[in-house]
Amino acid sequence: MAAGDLAGSFQEEVTCPVCLDYFTDPVTLECGHNFCLACIRQCWGEPQPHGCCPQCRATAPHRDLRPNRQLGNVVELVKRLRLRLPAGSEPAGLPVCQRHQEALKLFCQEDEAPICVVCDRSREHRHHTVIPVEEAAQDYQERMRSRLERLREQREELRGLNRAWEQESQRLRRQTEVERQLVVSECEGLRQLLDEHERVCLARLGELDTEIERRREENAARLGKETARLSALITELEGKCQQPVLELLQGVRRAVSRGEEVTPLHAAPEFPELEKRLRDF
Structure with a gap:
């Protein structure tokens, strides 16, 4: 498998679902989901005996944050693979409009959906309220x-x-x-x-x-x-x-x-x- 394909296939596995960036000091909850240590602490806020998993909402004790060193090693491996990719071969990080391939920078209040600048000028959204x-x-x-x-x-x-x-x-x-x-x-x-x-x-x-x-x-x-x-x-x-x-x-x-x-x-x-x-x- 090429280095670019390998890095792309690992992208989702090494991305924190809270900050959408590479895991930093990854920890695993009882339910099996992984998060950055700082992200899960920020999600839980004030110290309490138990918190909820941001993904499945399962209850997890605060004291049971198990460091996932193997996942941390995988993150470093993917980072090194991405550094070796040729210029322009790295996948885009920003979500884009499936229809126009433009960044989703606007939000249509009527449809309650993010749209791109091309969608904003289309007939479908012409009379809608659109804000960043x-x-x-x-x-x-x-x-x-x-x-x-x-x-x-x-x-x-x-x-x-x-x-x-x-x-x-x-x-x-x-x-x-x-x-x-x-x-x-x-x-x-x-x-x-x-x-x-x-x-x-x-x-x-x-x-x-x-x-x-x-x-x-x-x-x-x-x-x-x-x-x-x-x-x-x-x-x-x-x-x-x-x-x-x-x-x-x-x-x-x-x-x-x-x-x-x-x-x-x-x-x-x-x-x-x-x-x-x-x-x-």
């Missing part, structure tokens, strides 16, 4: 960042609401414990006469415990599910923001629309009927 791809990417990135900020705020509000549910349930359970002690104390001197009364009261308090715990678990599950959904959407949009310009613009309107979804927040925890049942003791 860099400007389009910047605009959509700003819009997604705005949506991300609101989504993060909603996530924090949900977490705060969950904490409020936990505190309220603990307060009520402490109150039931106080009531339990009072009931036992009142029945102590009249045990033989009040055994039945004590049993009934303790059973009612047990039912209150069960009801409080049931409500706490229901609300914790619902809030946890909503928080997880927002976290997944935030992760998706954060990954989208880190993609190269052309990949970012693919399906970007749908991604932005999903970011505009508003999650209805639940009211603060209140248990009026449980409060009444406790007061009736």
